[in-house]
Amino acid sequence: MAIELRPSQALRLLHELSLAQVRDDAPDLSPRQLAILLSVYLEAPPHTVRGLAARLGVTKPVITRALDTMGQLRLVSRRRDEADRRNVIIQRTVEGALYLERLGDLVVATARSLPR
Amino acid sequence: MAIELRPSQALRLLHELSLAQVRDDAPDLSPRQLAILLSVYLEAPPHTVRGLAARLGVTKPVITRALDTMGQLRLVSRRRDEADRRNVIIQRTVEGALYLERLGDLVVATARSLPR
DNA sequence: GGGGAACAATCCGCAGCCGTAACGATTGCG
DNA sequence: CGCAATCGTTACGGCTGCGGATTGTTCCCC
DSSP: OOOOOOHHHHHHHHHHHHHHHHHSSSOOOOHHHHHHHHHHHHSOSOOOHHHHHHHHTOOHHHHHHHHHHHHHTTSEEEEEOSSSTTOEEEEEOHHHHHHHHHHHHHHHHHHHTSOO | OOOOOOHHHHHHHHHHHHHHHHHSSSOOOOHHHHHHHHHHHHSOSOBOHHHHHHHHTOOHHHHHHHHHHHHHTTSEEEEEOSSSTTOEEEEEOHHHHHHHHHHHHHHHHHHHTSOO
């Protein structure tokens, strides 16, 4: 069953979500950071800087910096690939999983409260 | 009918949307800017700097700067309130309406393509 | 084994946004 | 009237992210 949604409902949903994100003290991730985080958690591992840069269509330093920031927030972690030590494997963390879990719940709750 | 959505679908939706936004050459608005834009277009006018600041829980300069940026992008415009010349009324523009229309359509299309 | 390729990180200058604190204009109340 | 309050903007110092170029390490292949 596809998700049926009208444009007006879609915009209301975005509205509520953006308001919640802005008001949260939670460190609001930039669109790029969120895209990286979701790619790491939703797509099949392994994830490398190179791969993520290609996936998002941005340069590698962008990925490195975003990982620096989100690493400090404990949302992801990095590990050397021992099989090929040039690679860095981006790993999920408990905190990152919790963050996305709460985010998903927020979306669900917001969608449910939309007027029909 | 409430919108039924599972958390995993919600996250997939956010994933696709953030990827689309990052890859677009379109000037990707910050969460705050998007919240302001949606408030202006979805909530009843009139909109003032003061009111938007209170609505988002941020300081007034944040609103002023966001309006500067989005004004240059022609997404919103400003006008003095002639009844009380201390106030500034934030107005919608054709470009802003088009921007949101496209955004809404993107969300709808993405939601429709989600696996069930 | 040596040289080039691949990879992530770092450096650099730059632009944008932040919060706090001021400021000028306008209003309305005492 | 005049003076405090309100409103939006601007100034300031700081922080973060950006693109592009470079660096150091590791691998691969001849």
